[in-house]
Amino acid sequence: MYLVESKGGAIACMLLALSFLGTWPAIMTLLERRGRLPQHTYLDYTITNLLAAVIIALTFGQIGSSTAEAPNFLTQLSQDNWPCVLFAMAGGVVLSLGNLSTQYAWAFVGLSVTEVITSSITVVIGTTLNYYLDDKINRAEILFPGVGCFLIAVCLASAVHSSNAADNKAKLMAQGIDTSVVKETLPNNGDPENGSSGTAPKAKFGTADFLIEVEKRRSIKVFGKSTVIGLVITFFAGVCFSLFSPAFNLATNDQWHTLKEGVPHLVVYTAFFYFSVSCFVLALILNITFLYRPVMNAPKSTLRAYLSDWNGRGWAFLAGLLCGFGNGLQFMGGQAAGYAAADAVQALPLVSTFWGIVLFGEYRKSSRRTYILLGSMLFMFIAAVGILMGSSGHRKD
Template sequence: MYFVTDRGWAILLMLCSLWCLGTWPIFFNIAERRGRLPQHTYIDYAISTFAVAVIFALTLGQIGDSDPSAPNFIQQLSQVYGSFFPGMNSKDVRQDNLPCVLIAMAGGIALCLGNICMQYSLVFVGISITEVISASLAVIFGTTANYYLDNCLNSARVLFPGVGCFVIAVLLGSFCHASNANDRTARLGPSNPRCEAEQDLHTNLLKSSLVDLIATETSSSFMDLEEQRAVKVRDSSVMFGLLLAFITGTCYGFFSPLFNIATNDQFHLLDPQVPHLVIYTSFFYFSTAFLVLGVLINVYLLYYPVLGLPKSSLWAYLSDWKGRELAILAGLVCGFGNGFQFMGGQAAGYAAADAVQALPLVGTLWGVLLFGEYRGSSHRTLALLVSMLVMFSVAVALLIASARER
């Protein structure tokens, strides 16, 4: 069993997780904009995410000899059956760890629901606003909960100023996107179909983020995108997209504390002689629930689609190879990001590991470097952009600096 115990390695894992979790939504957005059905994308994504959890469990979770207080993955995997077969004689089977297994699975369900909502929120309000809303809620709720669950392990004098910097960064991001929306409106003119029907500045702001990842900003390019993409967003409800973003953030705020409880059993749900779930076992059950729920929901949506999407089928999904590599890549990157977050959190506090929720930092950098976002923006917009990125960087630095060895 391989455990990370060094604070330095834990911080490195958190930084790698931050990059991974800020990157994978971009692959989702690109696949949808190229016309791939979101249901097809999510099923591939869920399968590849689960594959990463299995890889972690069968490699890092099986290294070395098994310890009674921290059994290897395969040994601990059998212990859950003690809840179903209490009369069996095997010592391992009598060790009932089902309560923590169910909590780990609840964390996977929360993340799955959050990701599904995020997938559709990206369509309506864009990657920038979706990540700003969801990440801010996740850090405020998740960091506070994890701080107390870990018995105040992290330094509060460093941690909560970091949360404050995160909130400031979110506000700067909102002003930045508002300014960028005005810049786009000025360049595109009143003939832009996004602007004709809406006179309210705030609504125009949200509509403008539908083209966050489009490098060419003309009315004709927007119309071409509308014809190509899987979900038609013209005349769609921006408020519905915002609601999905808030649900996303709420789910993201719960999944990390649930994983923390499943691994460390702060509420003493297990008998004293039963070892806690190791992170690789928790990660496996977490990802199993994530996979099962994600596949069930999206198979249902194949036959009963929403948002005007065309009907599909399992055979159509299996035959759809267009953009499949993007979906698989998104799942692999997200899976490794989750695994690194949990390893770093177990070593140095899950509250500090919530620094990985600074998704707008990575997402905005990708948007600027790869997709030409903010190209041609005003000096005011660029100043707000730089201020937002600096504040996010300070927030991440403070949250990580609060890490303490468990």
């Protein structure tokens, strides 16, 4: 079994996880904006998300010979370690609820702000829990100032969203557009995300025409909806995300001494497998239910319609793989350097904001106030990431 043991290796895992975890939300958002039903996308995503865990378990988890202290993945499946398995599965449940919530929050609040708020809440709550669960192996004098920076970032993110929403409303009102309804009679200017051809020129990022085109194509209609709905969903997702890493920490390190004497701790790959299985099962149940009883006024669908919907399926599969490998790398780094420090991967909004601006034209033609708030938010995030990684410790057996 391969284990990351050095601080440098742990940081490398965190950085790679950061790029993966910051990219998959952009792919999911892109598909929603192109009109693909979120239920279809999430069902595809959850299949490859589980596949990534299986691949990691059967490769890294099976390298080398198995020992009594550190059994390989397949060896550990038959051991009496169910108390820790349940912690791992609980972590998968809250992660699944968080991911499911964000696919709707992205539509209401936008990719950048959603990721900043959820990540900041995750760090403020989750990192504090992990610090104490890990027996304070991270340097508190560095760790908690980093947590404070994340807390400031979440406040700035809320201000950015409010300011940008006001900017967009002003653009639409300037053209006499009523956002309570979608103007189906407006000319189709093509796909504003990828520039696909239509009968009229592509609408420019940040314009009122662009906002209308996005609204007409997307699967979740947001015009006329209160932005409070999006923020409530976002904060709920953040609380869910803040609990999955501490639950995984308990699963692999058994700080509460739930295992019988002589039973080895769950290795990170076994815990990640059970974690991903519970995440998969819950997502499968909820999204099949949402096919027939959709939420947020999304269109109804059927299992037959899902199976025949190949439009964007490859992208959804890719999103699941990126998220799965990203989570696995985060846990591998956390087991070596402390899960509190591994929460530095919650800087994923830096990557998501980049994709939000490049792919979706977020904040284009916004006010100076919005740009100042956006810059301040990203600065606090960069500072928080550096400080959190600087608090990395070394776990001793």
